[in-house]
Amino acid sequence: MTELDFTDRVGRVSPSATLAISNEASALESDGVDVVDLSVGEPDFDTPENVKQAAHDALDAGETGYTPSPGIPALREAIAEKLRADGLDHSAAEVMVTPGGKQALYEVFQTLVDDGDEVALVDPAWVSYEAMAKLAGGSLARVDTTPYEFRLEGALDDLGETVSDETELLVVNSPGNPHGMVYSDAALRGVRDLAVEHDITVISDEIYQRVVYDDRELTSLGSLSGMSERTVTLNGFSKAYAMTGWRLGYFAGPEELVAEAGKVHGHSVSCATNFVQHAGVEALRNTDEAVAEMTAAFERRRDMLVAELADRGLEVPTPEGAFYLMLPVAEDDQAWCEAAIGEAHVATVPGSAFGTPGYARVSYANSTERLQEALDRLDEHGLLGAGA
Numbered sequence: 001m002t003e004l005d006f007t008d009r010v011g012r013v014s015p016s017a018t019l020a021i022s023n024e025a026s027a028l029e030s031d032g033v034d035v036v037d038l039s040v041g042e043p044d045f046d047t048p049e050n051v052k053q054a055a056h057d058a059l060d061a062g063e064t065g066y067t068p069s070p071g072i073p074a075l076r077e078a079i080a081e082k083l084r085a086d087g088l089d090h091s092a093a094e095v096m097v098t099p100g101g102k103q104a105l106y107e108v109f110q111t112l113v114d115d116g117d118e119v120a121l122v123d124p125a126w127v128s129y130e131a132m133a134k135l136a137g138g139s140l141a142r143v144d145t146t147p148y149e150f151r152l153e154g155a156l157d158d159l160g161e162t163v164s165d166e167t168e169l170l171v172v173n174s175p176g177n178p179h180g181m182v183y184s185d186a187a188l189r190g191v192r193d194l195a196v197e198h199d200i201t202v203i204s205d206e207i208y209q210r211v212v213y214d215d216r217e218l219t220s221l222g223s224l225s226g227m228s229e230r231t232v233t234l235n236g237f238s239k240a241y242a243m244t245g246w247r248l249g250y251f252a253g254p255e256e257l258v259a260e261a262g263k264v265h266g267h268s269v270s271c272a273t274n275f276v277q278h279a280g281v282e283a284l285r286n287t288d289e290a291v292a293e294m295t296a297a298f299e300r301r302r303d304m305l306v307a308e309l310a311d312r313g314l315e316v317p318t319p320e321g322a323f324y325l326m327l328p329v330a331e332d333d334q335a336w337c338e339a340a341i342g343e344a345h346v347a348t349v350p351g352s353a354f355g356t357p358g359y360a361r362v363s364y365a366n367s368t369e370r371l372q373e374a375l376d377r378l379d380e381h382g383l384l385g386a387g388a
């Protein structure tokens with residue numbers, strides 16, 4: 001048999017840890033095991049009805065062909081309008097519509113990162129940033145916020161020591177996956193000062209922007225003075241509107257970046273799905289109530305989870321957004337997660353997949369009953385608390 005000769009590029013990355021765990025959970029489920037799956041980063045709600053109707057209407061209207069590669073004008077305009085409301089002054093020409101936020105990130109990495117270029121990440125960091133940097137040939141510089149309860153403002157001095165004139169790209173993510181923390185204005189200003197000083201382009205991944213708690217107001221990094229020309233703002237429809245399977249996202253940045261990235265986009269995906277883009281316009285314009293309801297449900301679950309953990313002697317930093325919590329577990333978090341799924345049938349993702357060993361990421365996009373069940377099972381198997 002011929003031996004296939006794979007590229008070094010693809011050899012540099014590992015399969016997504018989150019997808020690997022959820023595959024394991026699905027395999028157990030198909031064997032009839034009742035698994036509480038807290039591994040997936042996916043709202044457990046259905047897409048709002050009016051958004052589905054907009055897709056039906058677009059299908060009925062024959063919106064089934066290719067669209068302009070960077071997106072239909074109506075959606076690019078609706079996105080530009082939304083960004084303006086966030087204080088980001090982008091024209092529709094500075095917006096690229098992509099099949100999911102992941103594809104948006106991939107295109108930006110491919111466009112900005114050359115072989116050997118340094119990409120700085122803030123740990124714990126979402127699993128795919130590292131893979132995308134490596135696929136583009138980049139090298140990594142990382143700063144750890146774990147000693148500061150995942151708060152970037154605590155780690156600004158460390159970030160200052162990590163980045164330099166050699167840094168090409170810095171990725172920030174607020175509210176953050178896997179910890180749910182929201183960057184304070186002081187943290188954002190710190191990022192701005194370093195980016196300006198060292199002439200660094202920053203990707204601001206704001207995909208959880210609308211999932212924030214306690215009536216918190218978010219500031220978009222690109223709205224800070226000095227940042228509009230060096231920020232790529234990344235967002236998508238998966239998390240806020242419960243549209244993971246629709247695959248719709250976007251990025252906005254300087255027009256020449258969008259044009260260059262357009263080559264990667266045009267030669268790989270051509271365009272995002274036509275009728276899905278029409279549904280995206282509806283999602284942006286007419287879902288405030290549905291988004292508020294979903295966010296309120298996530299907030300109740302967060303409150304319940306944090307309180308239950310405290311009752312069991314585990315004080316964890318309270319997440320301020322997204323739907324994740326970092327649970328302190330055994331030093332060997334991989335072994336802990338194996339035990340959690342194998343013995344307690346509770347699926348979580350090892351913190352080491354996000355650059356932070358000793359933790360497991362818990363997604364609370366699940367009902368309070370199932371969350372309670374997960375805690376009970378972990379407790380029964382001695383997997384909660386000190387020395388677990």
Ligand SMILES: Cc1ncc(COP(=O)(O)O)c(C=O)c1O
Nearest residue numbers: 041100101102126177236238249
């Ligand atoms: C931080 C972060 N950014 C981007 C994405 C990409 O999401 P999607 O490709 O579904 O838009 C995810 C998905 O898990 C994420 O957690």
